[in-house]
Each structure stands twice: as C-alpha cells, then as structure tokens.
Amino acid sequence: MDMSFSASDLGFRDEVRAFLAAELPQRLRDGMNGTPSVFVEPEIGLEWQRILHARGWLAYQWPVEHGGTGWTPVQRYIFEKECALADAPSLSVLGLKLVGPVIAHYGTPAQKSRFLDRILTGEDLWCQGYSEPGSGSDLASLKTRAIRNGDKYIVNGTKIWTTHAHYADWMFCLARTDPDVKPQAGISFLLIDMKQPGITIRPIIGMAGDHEVNQVFLDDVEALVENRVGEEGQGWTIAKFLLENERGGSCAAPRLIAELDRMERLSLAQPSGINGALGHDTEFSRRMARLKLEAEALEMTELRVLGELAQGRKPGPQTSLIKLVASSLRQHIDELAVEMFGYDGLQLATERPLYGNESPEPIGSKPAQLAMPTYLNSRAWTIFGGSNEVQKNIIAKTVLGL
Amino acid sequence: MEALGRGLVAEPVLDAAIIPGTLLDGAGATALLDPLMAGTTLVALAHAEREARYNLAHVGTTARPRGDTVVIDGIKSAVLAGGAADVLIVSARQSGGTRDRDGIGFFQVPADAPGVDRRSYRLADGSVAAEIAFRGVEVAASAQLPGDLDSLTPVVATARLAAAAEMLGLMTLLFDNTLSYVKTRTQFGQSLGSFQVIQHRMTDAYVLVEQARSQVVRAALAPADDFARAAAGAKAFVAEAALTVAHTAVQMHGGMGVTDELVIGHALKRIRVLALTFGDATAALDDYRRAA
C-alpha cells in the first residue's frame, strides 16, 4: 500500500531501505524468521540493536534529549514497516519500550545517567516484575512487599511469567510499600539488581518447548531507595503509563502483513491435493484474503492513531483496540499457517534454536518446521500485556461508557 | 477411544492398532493381524505423500513387477507410528496416473528391508512419525494384500470415528478442568466464573461438547451403508469444536494455559494431531457432502 506520503517521507523510506539492505546481516534475518517464540533471543536481538544504535536509530521511541530520533509518527511507521519487510529482528521491548521511557519520564537525573545509556548499548538487560501467581489481570492486588530500612528496601515476594528473567541484569518491579491504603495507592516502582543473593529463577517451559518465561522468587532482596522511580506510592500511575506503551505506540500491522505476504508465496508452492497449488484453492485463498483485509484495516487504524499522536495527543484506550485486533489476528494467521503445511505442519521439534547450523533438519521445509511451535506460542498473545477480556473491559468502560 | 482422550493416554492405539488392524482385517491377512493384535509386531500404514495433501487417490509411489517380485519406489510422509514399526503396509501404484483411483495396491514391507530409509520425527503430541523413502525395495509378489484403494474406505471411516471419539474425550477433559479452574481462581476478589463473559465462554464450550458427543453417537449408530459418510461428518464437526474448546481452555487459564505444566496444552496438541487423521476438516467435509 502506498499511503500518501510526502516527498520527504518517501526519501526517508528510501534511506531506511538502503540502510537495511546494507547493514542487516542475513544471519539476523534468518534468526528472526527462525524464531518460533514470542520474543527473540538476545543473541539475535542484541546484535541488531547494536547496529541500529551505531546508526543512531535505536531509541526512536525516546525523547530526543535521551537519544531519540525526533522522527514524526509517520517516519516511525515507515521505519517499522521497512524493518518488518526486511525481516529485521524485533527489538526487546523490556528496556527500550517499557522501562526506558519510564526512566526518561519519571526518573531522577542520577537514574537517567545510570540506566538509560546502558539500555541502548545493551549492557543492561531488563525484565518486568509485574505479575504474581495470585495477581495477573488484577495486578493491583499484588503482594510483593518492600519494607524500607534506611537507604534500602527489603523486598519479599514471588513474580511469575517474567520474560527473559534468566538473561536480565535488572528487574523493574512493582512492590507494595504501604499495605494500609487502597491497593493502587500502596505500590511503588523499584529497580532491582538481579545479580544479588535472594533471587531464585525457576524456568517455566511453554507448550512448544520454549523457555521464555520464569517464576522469580525474591527473598530479602535489596533495592536501593535511590533506585525507586517516582515517589513512594506512585507505582500504579507509572505502571499504567508503561502498560499503555506496552500495548500500543508501535505498529503491529506491518509485520502481520509481511507475514501474510510470505504465506501467500509459500501457499503457491504447497500442493492442493487435487490439482495445482493450495494458493489457488478458492477456500484457502478466501481465508487468506479475509485475514489480509483485517490486517490492512489494522494498519489504517494504527496510522489514524499515529496521526493523533502527531497532534500531540497521548496514546489512550485505542492502544487496547490495537492490542485486541493485532493479537487475535496474529493467532488466526499462525493457525492458518499450521493448516497450510498439511501433515508437515504437525511436526514439533523440541531442540532450540531452530535457526543456525546446529538446528534440526526440518521435515518438508523450514517454514513447515516453524509453523507448529509458532502457533502454540502464539496463544500467549491474547494473554500477556493484559488479556483480551481485560482489553474489552477497558474499552467497554472507558470508550463506550458502559 | 473417548476414555483414552479423557485420560490423555499417549499410546499409538489409533496409529498402530486401529488403522493397520482394520486394513489387515478387511484384507483377511490374519498372518500379520494376529501378531499385531498380540502386540508382538508393530505395523504402520504408509500411505500419505507430501504432494497428495489428503487426496487418498494421490499415490506417486510405484510398484513394478520384476519376475515374481515387486519393486517399490517412492516417498511416504507422515507415517504415524512409522518410526518404530516392524512392518510397513505401503500403498503403491501398479498402473494409471498419479491421481487415479484405480491401479493402487497395498504391500507388506519389512521396515528393515534394503532400500527402506526412515527419518523419524516428533509430532506436536510427542508421538513419533516418520518420513520413509523406498528406493528399489524388492518384496515377493505375495506381499501384496488383496484389495485396491476401496479397501481404505472402512479404515478411514473407522479411524475418523475413533479420532472423533478421542477428541470428544479430550474436550471433556479440557472442559472439566477449565470449569473447576474458573470456579476456584479468583481475580478482583471474585471467582473468574462470576464474570459474565467467562460464563458465556464456558456455556459455549458446554454446547460444543454436547453437540460433539451427539455427532459421535450418531456416527457410531450409523447403518453400515452410511457409516463412512457419517464418520467423515462427525470427524469434521468434532475437530472444529475440539479446537475451539481447547483454545478457550488455554485462554481461560491465562498464563498457566500456555505452559507445558498443565494437561491443557497437551490436550490441545493431541487434538491438533487427531484433527488431521486422514485429512483436515475440508477433506472430511468434502467426503461427507460428496457421499450424500
């Protein structure tokens, strides 16, 4: 789709294209395409991050004074679209998109200089300590307790579903500092050093055999008071600021459209069983077309939201709309991909990674090998970052006034 | 089969007993059927080919006579239970074009015969399937079973009903587990089951389980001359219902649902495999409407 971009936007697009053609190594493209899990392993993501950082294009979601690019929303969109078309690895959101903007917005000068640059360089990897075994959708009920002791908090509790905790140097953690006020008011936003005694990480293996998430036990763990972001009790406000960034603000549609285009190409090589290729089968191509329309509508919705951001409005409940549509659409795409490969789509290799020289030989083709684990992992999209049910509750309440 | 599903039994009953057993039974091949039933010999049906995509008549593998032997050449894919089988029953073309219904025969081939090259791999449910190449594999002409492609019809029908019944069992397992989960898990100070949207999701799942049960019962009671059609319909219907219930079960469990630690994920993966027994829903629906 060629949106009515200005001449300078088109010039920018060509610049991004040329950069990707020259600087994005095939190995990283293969790594991205060979990743069935939701999040890309640091060995792939970090290298791409360094290349982007060297070009000064990494922190495009950040304010200019902290290394942001100052791009217009349309430029951000063009950048993400071109990256998707080029199979660039998705960047880890934990530092760049989640805690980075929080520190840039709410952090002290000392916190900014201590943490922001190391997020960009990839020296510090982060994890998100929000969810707990008893507090998922109802995050405000969280029980992890932080008790102040001089210039430190002593933190006790259990976090769960902590993505990439096993790689992380730091955790941004919601903890209860005041149990006597209403739940939301007693929460603080703490930065916790993961390399200290008292932290135990238990891997949780997903349905497809991938290790992405963990349970993290915090036993008398220390967090310096100077590493609290915002005031004591301000954690909930900050948590919501971060969640809105998590749910929206970047573009999901370009990757989904690129994925559908790839599937369309592959379907033209898949036998239909009767005659010719599956891609020419009426029923199959109608299903593809239906998904494509949904993705194109999402792309336009995202552009409309970007247009509002350009006028200085904040991302609001539309992020819930985008999260809702994008996550369900992704699941439908991944489901159709499994079906596309016929019996070959049933294979589930448990070795990891599925890219690189050591990866197991696929049955049929590499995309067929990736289909099942991608589909299984994809079930998580409608659960994390606020489940679809929760997004619908938010829309019903804040948009529809129900 | 329903009980196997309910109990999430990971044994190749369908792949190594029902499918080859029904075929051997129909062919009157007691010499191999008896050790199969006794469990002393593992037999697998090697019929599907990659280019066939569920078209049962698509057989590119050839069987050419040479004296009083037959030489088999071709590649079979997704041979369920094929990794460990002692004997393979291989469909191969003796005459006609690749998609002709006529001209297909079934041959017993020892899995260790020269020229048989197996690659085993794991399916989503953890079972082991194989991709098997036959390169100039020579067997005695007497290794051919009586019967042509039509001898697969009762095999496909029986397998489809068995798969539907097992999926039904898995659906009840998923449903019961999820129902008790939404009753006990609390968020926002109340049980998940107290939220109306969850109540409706569970009600939808309940309806699907009951409707699926009725289709399975209906196919099981079908008269012999309508059995193949009824089994195709039941399998198409139940597969779709089972996947919907499985997706609901995962979603209702939140993060727990996507882990390998609950039966939920294992049931979803088994349903995925069963749903492709002798073709997907489109293939089964086509058989159902064509045979009408």
Ligand SMILES: Cc1cc2nc3c(=O)[nH]c(=O)nc-3n(C[C@H](O)[C@H](O)[C@H](O)COP(=O)(O)OP(=O)(O)OC[C@H]3O[C@@H](n4cnc5c(N)ncnc54)[C@H](O)[C@@H]3O)c2cc1C
């Ligand atoms: C792959 C993955 C990665 C994750 N990464 C992180 C991470 O890095 N850091 C982190 O802190 N968390 C992470 N999460 C946790 C995620 O945010 C939670 O799983 C999510 O908030 C849901 O919580 P829960 O799993 O406890 O489910 P529950 O809250 O128990 O929900 C179970 C079901 O009930 C529904 N439900 C709940 N409340 C309502 C209601 N009021 N109305 C209607 N339906 C309702 C839900 O939609 C869901 O379907 C991750 C999760 C996954 C799956």
